[in-house]
Amino acid sequence: MPKIVFGLIAMSLGLWGISTWWWSIVELLRGLVPLTLLILGIVSLGAGVTRIKKEQPAPMDAELSESSPQSDE
Numbered sequence: 001m002p003k004i005v006f007g008l009i010a011m012s013l014g015l016w017g018i019s020t021w022w023w024s025i026v027e028l029l030r031g032l033v034p035l036t037l038l039i040l041g042i043v044s045l046g047a048g049v050t051r052i053k054k055e056q057p058a059p060m061d062a063e064l065s066e067s068s069p070q071s072d073e
Helices: 002-020 022-054 058-068
Strands: none
Touching: 002 022
């Protein structure tokens, strides 16, 4: 029961804070949205490059496996 009361009080104070400082929240979002998009873009670019590198076999491995003679002694 105390957790429910605390949750209701926290929600009411949060709504009051949002309505009171609305323009401060908008300014915060105006700064966070581009920063978040930039970080997500860097992460997705890195994931794509890593995936492309994993799909292509290294040319040195292919040359070594073709040129090495196999002896059946």
